[in-house]
Amino acid sequence: MTTETERLRERVAAELLRARDRTVRLTEAVDEGDLVAQHSPLMSPLVWDLAHVGNQEELWLVRDVGGREPVRRDIDELYDAFKHARRDRRALPLLNAAEARRYVAQVRDKALDVLDHARLDQGRRLVADGFAFGMIVQHEQQHDETMLATHQLRSGPPVLSAPPPPAPATPVTGEVLVPGGTFTMGTDTEVWALDNERPAHQVFVPSFHIDRAAVTNADYAAFMDAGGYDDPRWWSSPGWNHRQEAGLVAPAHWRRDGQGWAATTFGRTEPIVPDEPVVHVGFHEASAYATWAGKRLPTEAEWEKAARWDPATGRSRRYPWGDESPSPQHANLGQLHLRPAAAGAFPAGASPLGVHQLIGDVWEWTSSDFHGYPGFAAFPYREYSEVFFGPDYKVLRGGSFGTDRSAVRGTFRNWDYPIRRQIFTGFRCARDA
Numbered sequence: 101m102t103t104e105t106e107r108l109r110e111r112v113a114a115e116l117l118r119a120r121d122r123t124v125r126l127t128e129a130v131d132e133g134d135l136v137a138q139h140s141p142l143m144s145p146l147v148w149d150l151a152h153v154g155n156q157e158e159l160w161l162v163r164d165v166g167g168r169e170p171v172r173r174d175i176d177e178l179y180d181a182f183k184h185a186r187r188d189r190r191a192l193p194l195l196n197a198a199e200a201r202r203y204v205a206q207v208r209d210k211a212l213d214v215l216d217h218a219r220l221d222q223g224r225r226l227v228a229d230g231f232a233f234g235m236i237v238q239h240e241q242q243h244d245e246t247m248l249a250t251h252q253l254r255s256g257p258p259v260l261s262a263p264p265p266p267a268p269a270t271p272v273t274g275e276v277l278v279p280g281g282t283f284t285m286g287t288d289t290e291v292w293a294l295d296n297e298r299p300a301h302q303v304f305v306p307s308f309h310i311d312r313a314a315v316t317n318a319d320y321a322a323f324m325d326a327g328g329y330d331d332p333r334w335w336s337s338p339g340w341n342h343r344q345e346a347g348l349v350a351p352a353h354w355r356r357d358g359q360g361w362a363a364t365t366f367g368r369t370e371p372i373v374p375d376e377p378v379v380h381v382g383f384h385e386a387s388a389y390a391t392w393a394g395k396r397l398p399t400e401a402e403w404e405k406a407a408r409w410d411p412a413t414g415r416s417r418r419y420p421w422g423d424e425s426p427s428p429q430h431a432n433l434g435q436l437h438l439r440p441a442a443a444g445a446f447p448a449g450a451s452p453l454g455v456h457q458l459i460g461d462v463w464e465w466t467s468s469d470f471h472g473y474p475g476f477a478a479f480p481y482r483e484y485s486e487v488f489f490g491p492d493y494k495v496l497r498g499g500s501f502g503t504d505r506s507a508v509r510g511t512f513r514n515w516d517y518p519i520r521r522q523i524f525t526g527f528r529c530a531r532d533a
């Protein structure tokens with residue numbers, strides 16, 4: 101076995117540990133009552149996420165990769181995300197907090213033993229380059245972000261805290277021109293990329309302008325002050341219907357505060373910060389804002405070209421700043437801060453064309469439906485992405501302040517229903533050149 105394989109093994113173990121530290125922090129921050137409570141019909145009880153993380157690790161690493169005996173085959177059905185809607189999970193005979201903690205620890209011991217013996221340098225595609233382990237690391241980090249979103253929906257005194265994100269040295273405004281032409285979208289080389297990011301393919305994108313920064317709270321408040329929520333001209337017809345039915349008047353978690361607005365963030369209510377990206381808006385609200393502003397949302401291909409295409413070489417980078425993995429200098433990721441940062445706070449993370457903070461801060465709505473790329477092949481299971489393909493879901497890009505660096509890339513694709521705003525969603529605008 102090469103030392104390269106041993107280094108990969110060490111890196112996998114470190115990533116598994118880092119994900120588990122975060123899971124523990126998110127689940128130890130609240131008491132048992134809060135862990136089993138349903139904080140929103142859109143979310144699972146936190147204790148479900150906890151045991152589900154362990155169950156997926158058991159299914160893929162212990163049983164499939166390791167070929168070991170099941171730890172708890174009897175609970176597979178309870179923690180199968182396709183068997184029970186989130187709103188119904190509280191009523192299931194779930195493991196309690198102590199049982200769930202014991203279960204995930206037992207599974208982890210076995211998974212680390214499987215890792216010690218796995219042939220990462222050859223053999224099955226599932227195991228090569230540590231893919232199955234990388235998939236499980238990302239899965240746990242994705243559930244950690246989901247649990248963070250549950251924390252945002254929970255009522256009661258604050259239990260999470262973090263320092264504020266850095267302030268910008270120079271504020272970033274305006275837009276850039278992305279010249280028309282072909283670029284490489286998706287990837288064949290990113291070893292832990294998921295099936296929907298593959299394969300790499302050439303896409304022609306006509307010239308377009310894209311905003312250098314995400315839409316801010318001040319920008320969005322101007323739309324609201326201009327009567328944006330009351331004017332059907334700015335809304336698509338399904339968007340307007342939803343706006344009417346749901347009675348939308350502002351982003352989620354906003355409330356009137358004298359003449360202005362305040363927002364509740366992880367249990368703390370304070371006036372909105374004008375130059376921070378707006379967060380907790382749905383696709384329909386983002387589209388309506390863009391139409392009002394005389395712009396539109398970028399397509400997914402436009403977003404990825406703005407994020408990855410290097411005009412000097414014509415190649416697509418892993419990230420806007422280059423091929424280097426994200427560090428805290430590049431992007432607001434990993435729950436280091438509990439809010440998005442103002443534009444200009446991460447100049448080292450800008451793209452070659454000068455587009456800022458594409459990675460981190462807020463998930464960005466695109467105008468694109470979620471589909472497989474040409475040549476898509478489900479791997480390792482259809483339920484990861486293929487069953488979600490179609491017009492019901494819109495693609496989100498770039499990750500948020502709550503996304504871990506292991507679970508986002510220039511090619512990473514997220515998706516959700518256009519009405520959803522419980523995740524850390526914002527947007528930036530584009531327009532035809």
Ligand SMILES: [Fe+2]
Pocket residue numbers: 152156181239243
């Ligand atoms: Fe899951």
